[in-house]
Amino acid sequence: MTERVTPRRHGSYGIDAPYAPAFIAVMTVVVLVMAIISGHWQTFVPITVLLAVLGFYLHSTLRGKFVVWADLLDQLHLRGDERILDMGCGRGAVLLMVAQRLTTGRAAGVDLWRSVDQSGNSLEATRRNAIAEGVADRVELHTGDMTALPFEDNSFDVVVSSLAIHNINGSAGREKAITEAVRVLRPGGRLMIADIQSTRQHEAQLAKLGMSEVARRRLGWRFWWGGPWGATRLVTATKSECRN
Numbered sequence: 171m172t173e174r175v176t177p178r179r180h181g182s183y184g185i186d187a188p189y190a191p192a193f194i195a196v197m198t199v200v201v202l203v204m205a206i207i208s209g210h211w212q213t214f215v216p217i218t219v220l221l222a223v224l225g226f227y228l229h230s231t232l233r234g235k236f237v238v239w240a241d242l243l244d245q246l247h248l249r250g251d252e253r254i255l256d257m258g259c260g261r262g263a264v265l266l267m268v269a270q271r272l273t274t275g276r277a278a279g280v281d282l283w284r285s286v287d288q289s290g291n292s293l294e295a296t297r298r299n300a301i302a303e304g305v306a307d308r309v310e311l312h313t314g315d316m317t318a319l320p321f322e323d324n325s326f327d328v329v330v331s332s333l334a335i336h337n338i339n340g341s342a343g344r345e346k347a348i349t350e351a352v353r354v355l356r357p358g359g360r361l362m363i364a365d366i367q368s369t370r371q372h373e374a375q376l377a378k379l380g381m382s383e384v385a386r387r388r389l390g391w392r393f394w395w396g397g398p399w400g401a402t403r404l405v406t407a408t409k410s411e412c413r414n
């Protein structure tokens with residue numbers, strides 16, 4: 171099977187949760203020093219594991235998530251005139267790929283720009299990326315909280331979110347974000363959430379909120395952050411046409 175060619179990125183998108191790979195790198199050095207001092211070859215086993223985890227993490231954040239989202243967005247078969255929201259857009263990894271698939275439509279990103287969640291995170295960095303990718307005319311950036319979205323009911327054709335909802339502390343806050351996503355979606359609109367935690371709860375909540383075609387699946391090795399809890403899952407749903 172030939173791999174899909176993802177268009178070259180012109181922006182700079184930072185590292186997700188930058189303290190995590192930094193911690194793994196420090197651990198690797200510490201264990202390496204211990205291995206050299208002790209001279210026991212067995213100590214090189216954890217080093218190999220740590221390096222593998224670090225490799226998967228860096229691949230996911232620097233390349234894997236772009237390849238996976240490019241496929242997911244293609245599967246939406248957009249017309250180009252949609253209004254699309256990215257909740258927790260960060261520096262625009264997904265938001266700007268969405269914008270590249272629009273003609274007369276608009277891609278809106280909302281974020282609190284927390285640099286603990288993504289290195290170099292700021293509205294200005296995302297705006298610079300939008301210019302670098304040639305889509306600034308199709309992108310709106312909003313500073314706001316996913317748990318209280320600054321948008322009217324039924325105002326988006328598609329809502330996406332990538333690796334962002336798990337950053338909200340507490341299940342009540344995460345539930346609020348899901349409820350907000352459904353509120354701003356128009357009847358018939360589609361929702362796509364990729365995340366590493368609480369996806370089973372999102373799935374159950376969406377069904378409870380009356381969403382149809384609710385589904386959840388793994389996104390494969392390209393979107394795996396290392397370790398037993400590192401798999402990213404996708405939750406998809408459609409807002410029923412009969413609700414308002």
Ligand SMILES: C[S@@+](CC[C@H](N)C(=O)[O-])C[C@H]1O[C@@H](n2cnc3c(N)ncnc32)[C@H](O)[C@@H]1O
Pocket residue numbers: 186187235257258259260261262263264280281282283284285287288291314315316317331332333334335337338
């Ligand atoms: C790991 S980054 C992912 C960014 C982007 N979606 C991507 O895939 O590159 C998580 C993002 O969620 C944002 N975030 C965290 N809590 C938020 C909240 N309550 N409301 C809006 N954005 C939030 C952070 O500022 C950060 O930009």
